[in-house]
Amino acid sequence: MKTNKLSGFTIAELTKQKALLKGLLIGGAIVALLLYTALIYLIIKNGKTSLIAVMPCGILFILPGIMKWNQIEAELKSRRTK
Numbered sequence: 001m002k003t004n005k006l007s008g009f010t011i012a013e014l015t016k017q018k019a020l021l022k023g024l025l026i027g028g029a030i031v032a033l034l035l036y037t038a039l040i041y042l043i044i045k046n047g048k049t050s051l052i053a054v055m056p057c058g059i060l061f062i063l064p065g066i067m068k069w070n071q072i073e074a075e076l077k078s079r080r081t082k
Contacts, residue, residue, distance in 0.1 A: 009075075
């Protein structure tokens with residue numbers, strides 16, 4: 001059975017991790033927005049529509065952060081209800 005790695009942390013440590021992760025996700029979203037803007041500009045300027053295939057792959061680098069955020073939220077919620 002899979003063990004919960006977050007159970008070893010205190011509530012304060014989990015809150016700190018949550019805040020750090022929030023900053024990383026916001027920063028990553030800003031960088032992704034800038035990269036998407038540049039990619040759309042290149043698609044329009046050069047007419048290379050094959051670059052559109054790259055766009056859905058860009059969300060994959062944010063996905064692990066979102067999953068970790070949800071795990072931290074679930075752990076904090078379970079501890080608050082105890």
